[in-house]
Amino acid sequence: MIAQLQIDPTQLIEPWTARWFPQTLGSMLVGITCGVLGCFVVLRRMALIGDALSHAILPGVVVALLSLGWFGVQLDGLPPWFLAMWLLVGALGAGLLTAVLISLVQRKSRAKEDSAIGIAFTAMFAVGLILISSLPRGTHFDLECFIYGDPLAVQTPDLILMGVVCPAVLLTVALMYHRFKLISFDPVVAAAMGVSVAFAHYLLMGMLASTIVAGIKSTGVILVVAMVITPAAAAYQLTNRLWVMLVLAGTIGALSAGLGMSLAFMVNTPTGPAMVLVAALLFTLAVLFSPNHGWVFDRLRRLRLARHVAAEDVLKALYRLGPQPETGYVEPIGTETGLPPRKLVKTVARLCAEAVLTIEQGRLMLTQVGKRHARELVRAHRLWETYLVNEAGFTAEEVHATAEDLEHAHELSDALFEALGRPDQDPHGSEIPRREPG
Amino acid sequence: MAMDELVARIIGVTKVYQKHKAAPPVHALAGVDLDLPRGQYLSIMGPSGSGKSTLMNIIGCLDRPTEGAYLLGGDDVAKMDDTELSRVRGRHLGFVFQAFNLIPQLTVQENVAVPLFYQGIPAGERNRRAAAVLERVELADRMSHRPAQLSGGQMQRVAIARALVNEPSILLADEPTGNLDTKTGDTILALFDELHAQGLTIVMVTHDPGMADRCERVVRLRDGLIDVDEVGGKRPVTSSSAV
Amino acid sequence: MQSESVTASSDRAIGGAHPWAIEADGVTVAYDARPVLRAVSFRVEPGELIGVIGPNGAGKSTLLKCMLGLIRPDYGSITLFGDSIRSTRRHLAYVPQTEAVDWDFPVTVRDVVLMGRALRGPLGWLRAADRAAADQALRQVGMTKFADRHIRQLSGGQQRRVFLARALCQEAEMLLLDEPFAGVDSASEQAIFKLIDDIRDAGKTVIVVNHDLSILERFDRVLMLNQRVIAFGPPAEVANDTNFRATYGGRLALLDQADETLRRRSMPKDTHLDRTATD
Numbered sequence: 001m002i003a004q005l006q007i008d009p010t011q012l013i014e015p016w017t018a019r020w021f022p023q024t025l026g027s028m029l030v031g032i033t034c035g036v037l038g039c040f041v042v043l044r045r046m047a048l049i050g051d052a053l054s055h056a057i058l059p060g061v062v063v064a065l066l067s068l069g070w071f072g073v074q075l076d077g078l079p080p081w082f083l084a085m086w087l088l089v090g091a092l093g094a095g096l097l098t099a100v101l102i103s104l105v106q107r108k109s110r111a112k113e114d115s116a117i118g119i120a121f122t123a124m125f126a127v128g129l130i131l132i133s134s135l136p137r138g139t140h141f142d143l144e145c146f147i148y149g150d151p152l153a154v155q156t157p158d159l160i161l162m163g164v165v166c167p168a169v170l171l172t173v174a175l176m177y178h179r180f181k182l183i184s185f186d187p188v189v190a191a192a193m194g195v196s197v198a199f200a201h202y203l204l205m206g207m208l209a210s211t212i213v214a215g216i217k218s219t220g221v222i223l224v225v226a227m228v229i230t231p232a233a234a235a236y237q238l239t240n241r242l243w244v245m246l247v248l249a250g251t252i253g254a255l256s257a258g259l260g261m262s263l264a265f266m267v268n269t270p271t272g273p274a275m276v277l278v279a280a281l282l283f284t285l286a287v288l289f290s291p292n293h294g295w296v297f298d299r300l301r302r303l304r305l306a307r308h309v310a311a312e313d314v315l316k317a318l319y320r321l322g323p324q325p326e327t328g329y330v331e332p333i334g335t336e337t338g339l340p341p342r343k344l345v346k347t348v349a350r351l352c353a354e355a356v357l358t359i360e361q362g363r364l365m366l367t368q369v370g371k372r373h374a375r376e377l378v379r380a381h382r383l384w385e386t387y388l389v390n391e392a393g394f395t396a397e398e399v400h401a402t403a404e405d406l407e408h409a410h411e412l413s414d415a416l417f418e419a420l421g422r423p424d425q426d427p428h429g430s431e432i433p434r435r436e437p438g
Numbered sequence: 439m440a441m442d443e444l445v446a447r448i449i450g451v452t453k454v455y456q457k458h459k460a461a462p463p464v465h466a467l468a469g470v471d472l473d474l475p476r477g478q479y480l481s482i483m484g485p486s487g488s489g490k491s492t493l494m495n496i497i498g499c500l501d502r503p504t505e506g507a508y509l510l511g512g513d514d515v516a517k518m519d520d521t522e523l524s525r526v527r528g529r530h531l532g533f534v535f536q537a538f539n540l541i542p543q544l545t546v547q548e549n550v551a552v553p554l555f556y557q558g559i560p561a562g563e564r565n566r567r568a569a570a571v572l573e574r575v576e577l578a579d580r581m582s583h584r585p586a587q588l589s590g591g592q593m594q595r596v597a598i599a600r601a602l603v604n605e606p607s608i609l610l611a612d613e614p615t616g617n618l619d620t621k622t623g624d625t626i627l628a629l630f631d632e633l634h635a636q637g638l639t640i641v642m643v644t645h646d647p648g649m650a651d652r653c654e655r656v657v658r659l660r661d662g663l664i665d666v667d668e669v670g671g672k673r674p675v676t677s678s679s680a681v
Numbered sequence: 682m683q684s685e686s687v688t689a690s691s692d693r694a695i696g697g698a699h700p701w702a703i704e705a706d707g708v709t710v711a712y713d714a715r716p717v718l719r720a721v722s723f724r725v726e727p728g729e730l731i732g733v734i735g736p737n738g739a740g741k742s743t744l745l746k747c748m749l750g751l752i753r754p755d756y757g758s759i760t761l762f763g764d765s766i767r768s769t770r771r772h773l774a775y776v777p778q779t780e781a782v783d784w785d786f787p788v789t790v791r792d793v794v795l796m797g798r799a800l801r802g803p804l805g806w807l808r809a810a811d812r813a814a815a816d817q818a819l820r821q822v823g824m825t826k827f828a829d830r831h832i833r834q835l836s837g838g839q840q841r842r843v844f845l846a847r848a849l850c851q852e853a854e855m856l857l858l859d860e861p862f863a864g865v866d867s868a869s870e871q872a873i874f875k876l877i878d879d880i881r882d883a884g885k886t887v888i889v890v891n892h893d894l895s896i897l898e899r900f901d902r903v904l905m906l907n908q909r910v911i912a913f914g915p916p917a918e919v920a921n922d923t924n925f926r927a928t929y930g931g932r933l934a935l936l937d938q939a940d941e942t943l944r945r946r947s948m949p950k951d952t953h954l955d956r957t958a959t960d
């Protein structure tokens with residue numbers, strides 16, 4: 001306690017904000033770019049390639065550093081922008097080399113794509129590890145930082161790299177959007193239309209390698225792929241439009257990076273894992289709460305549908321059975337609908353509260369409105385039975401259960417009625433009620 | 439009257455029934471416009487066959503108009519499918535009928551809580567709200583009774599409580615005193631007056647001309663059209679239309 | 682990437698200028714020394730509706746890919762409108778089999794159709810004219826009211842029509858369709874054929890690859906293919922037992938046909954939805 005009190009508070013705060021701001025901004029920029037590019041990676045099922053690229057960058061970066069020595073350039077005297085660009089060139093070269101190697105192994109051996117990727121990137125990584133030991137004395141290469149990420153190591157050249165690469169990549173995606181969409185969706189048609197699919201592939205790989213090398217110091221090689229995949233996968237849960245997916249993935253990427261970075265500074269943990277965990281959390285939320293595919297809404301929809309179906313089944317049963325004694329309806333309707341008593345009573349109570357059923361002189365019956373609704377259901381049921389027998393080749397004995405499910409889509413009744421040539425009777429010989437217009 | 443003071447708007451609504459193809463179509467409603475301001479106590483009157491039940495069914499989202507629009511809670515109900523309609527009924531409307539429609543298998547409190555169940559409100563909250571609204575109709579001491587143990591007037595008060603429990607935008611009442619003797623009926627009407635004074639929007643269908651002077655506004659239908667639309671009768675102290 | 686975007690105005694003269702829409706001359710393709718096409722030669726006039734039929738493995742798709750310039754023949758050559766495929770590519774539209782499509786891809790019906798215009802404007806951006814062309818194509822195939830649906834929310838027949846609309850949107854002189862009837866019910870088949878007829882009547886050349894024998898009579902000419910050209914001519918002339926046997930081989934081919942018939946019968950029908958959509 002005493003030791004802490006003696007620390008000058010400005011020393012605690014100043015480095016915190018001074019580092020936090022530019023680095024968080026930089027990471028968020030990388031987060032956006034990773035998210036946007038990640039959409040194409042996810043849609044083209046290239047997640048493994050993303051991982052491969054991030055590892056394969058190591059030899060590129062090391063060779064870039066080594067080559068400075070070959071040219072006799074002193075690291076200390078270099079302007080930061082030059083170093084940044086030089087590292088970018090190395091990473092790009094290594095990334096593209098890996099992409100070429102992968103397709104080469106795939107074509108010239110029996111190895112499938114996943115094996116080819118595994119072979120190519122581990123070999124590249126191994127080359128990188130060996131080259132590190134040959135770096136001249138005095139060149140400091142922090143392997144640990146490369147692997148795990150270290151925001152404190154993010155310096156001016158890295159920030160320059162982020163500032164150049166990210167806008168360039170985003171601009172390219174914006175310009176090439178329709179082409180990338182076509183190529184990702186339908187590569188064969190794209191090729192037939194004359195798009196160079198290989199060029200687009202390598203362009204994408206190159207952009208991915210550049211973005212990864214820009215972001216690698218804050219996340220580390222192991223986790224950087226998460227910043228590519230996770231935000232895009234989360235966005236994929238949420239939308240059916242590609243451009244919306246790109247916007248969402250960029251936003252989620254920026255959020256993950258910004259929140260993760262801030263969190264890491266506040267509780268003093270490594271930034272990479274914090275960013276990745278935030279992204280994973282957002283992904284989980286997307287999976288649970290997506291309005292289209294989300295688990296929660298899916299459950300809700302099912303529940304609502306189940307209730308809707310229960311209500312309609314009760315109506316139909318009453319239509320068939322006629323009015324029932326208010327104290328003795330549970331058993332006959334329960335048998336007819338298969339609803340458990342508790343649920344049946346609740347459903348009846350609700351229909352009574354909404355004027356679809358009524359209790360008069362001790363008897364539970366349909367109101368005018370209820371009767372009309374029930375007729376529509378019976379009509380739908382009998383029309384579907386007719387359809388299944390006449391058009392889908394079922395026998396009259398088989399169709400009841402299927403029609404029982406289909407009848408709840410009674411909006412289709414009219415179209416069905418016309419398509420079947422306005423039948424009067426269902427396959428069992430029962431009359432199909434006509435619709436009451438209105 | 440400004441739009442934001444309206445609970446519901448009915449614009450050019452028609453309803454045509456046709457028993458079968460050869461039969462002449464029946465125009466139950468032949469083009470009705472009706473604005474319903476928040477907090478109004480409106481009664482719909484007219485001889486049988488005048489279209490008042492049809493109008494009631496449309497206001498209650500039990501039926502869709504053949505043509506026209508019905509705006510309720512910002513949505514055009516006329517364009518909704520059955521599932522959406524039943525959700526709107528559960529959210530925005532409360533019903534009171536001549537028949538009390540209470541379920542003998544459930545207690546008073548359970549009967550009242552039914553509309554909340556379908557909104558996914560947890561059990562504790564359901565019971566608390568049912569108890570609170572039963573307090574409002576002065577039946578707090580009968581919560582665990584069954585409907586069969588109650589008098590007719592009490593049963594109708596339970597039905598009113600059930601209609602109020604989801605805090606509806608409109609309370610729809612269809613001949614609510616039809617099954618009750620005059621004295622009991624008066625206590626029910628007094629309860630409506632009280633609810634109206636508290637700001638509730640009420641639409642009542644009745645053929646009892648004596649009702650007219652209890653209401654703020656009376657709409658008389660004839661042959662599917664609005665024949666008379668008179669604002670008068672009792673006005674509550676808190677009426678917004680007085681401003 | 683830049684060269685193909687210079688397609689601003691399609692000179693329609695190309696369709697009528699040359700006597701042959703397709704000239705295939707001794708096309709031979711082998712995969713791993715296993716020949717798939719052997720010395721295939723034929724000529725198609727502009728505005729013809731051609732059916733290419735043959736069993737699975739007869740080389741139909743390979744021939745199609747040769748015409749699209751996706752595969753270069755080991756021997757022989759194909760020219761389109763008297764020119765190399767490279768330079769006539771923009772006059773071609775290809776409707777692929779729908780089996781390979783990723784139905785979860787985040788695109789709507791309109792997005793897919795607009796892909797037919799992806800290479801038009803400068804830098805590949807879409808202009809108002811492109812959107813109008815897409816709307817027109819959607820109207821033509823009767824899918825306007827489904828334009829904003831996700832592609833998964835369609836029946837099999839509707840999915841075919843979307844891809845057909847994309848090809849229409851390309852405003853090409855020649856359409857190549859790969860198995861457009863596989864897995865659709867007879868109502869959709871009729872609707873698609875009606876569209877194909879319309880396209881041909883508009884003066885376009887249409888090549889349909891199909892492995893079903895049931896609709897031969899609707900083509901102007903039929904190319905029966907089994908690695909080599911078995912017969913090529915009007916359906917009435919080429920539809921005979923000798924040719925069928927030569928094309929489909931013996932017993933094995935019959936089994937294939939039986940399989941297909943069974944598969945069709947067990948397909949869940951989507952006639953209802955399709956009918957309402959085409960009406």
